[in-house]
Amino acid sequence: MSVPLEYWLVLAMVLFGIGAIGVVTRRNVLIVLMSIELMLNAANLTFLAFSRARGDTGGHAVVFIVMAVAAAELAVGLALAVALFRQTGTAHIDRASEMKG
């Protein structure tokens, strides 16, 4: 492995940070879901980097499960986006405030 482990970790860290900033600052529900996907991919990258460094494919198995969980989350999230659009006519996430106490 000619690329050191730290490089992979820094790359995953920056990717996670970009996704987190997207979740915090953007208010379009589709962009927020895309940013969550970016964060999950950064986590996958970390698993694979450690897997490569340790010569152990356990991380690959975890990445599979993370992918399935991400797909399930996305299906429910997009269904919620469609339901939000039917209720309010927008995809603005701050409109989903009816349950605010």
Add this chain to the structure above:
Amino acid sequence: MDLELVAFFALAIATLGGALCVVLPPMARNPLHAAVALLATFCALAGLFVLLAAHLVAVLQVLIYAGAVMVLFTFVIMLLNLRPHELAGPKLTANKALGALAVLALMAKMGVLVWAASLDVQPPKELYAEFGWVRDVGGRLLIDYLVPFELTSVLLLVAVIGAMTVARRTPAGGKG
């Protein structure tokens, strides 16, 4: 300079550039443009996975993320059919600035952790011949990780039922 390092930096720049195009307002005002940028990010990530000798995961990344997830996003973007005034760029409020600052603080903390971990990094182990191929990873999934693997199928079933229930149009024409 090492060829592997060159490939790493090229793919890393492509990944981060695509991710920035997804998140930054000027490029991503239209969700469809953001989806295309996300597609580029996923493909560059698949290349990075190949560099990590995770061949099966790289193929699945293209199949699941660049294929299925992207089709799902595109369908919903077309279904919502947002009007232009809803796509106006986000206003930078104090709350959002505060949130972005919190994320930057979190990243600084992660950077310290990476730096601390890099002090005693072991040299990477030599890989065996079948590392990351189908038989190897499939064996791990079906022997060592059997219970989480089976639970995943239940989770997917629940997610499908939940998505259909949430997005269903109610027949009476009422709300929801």
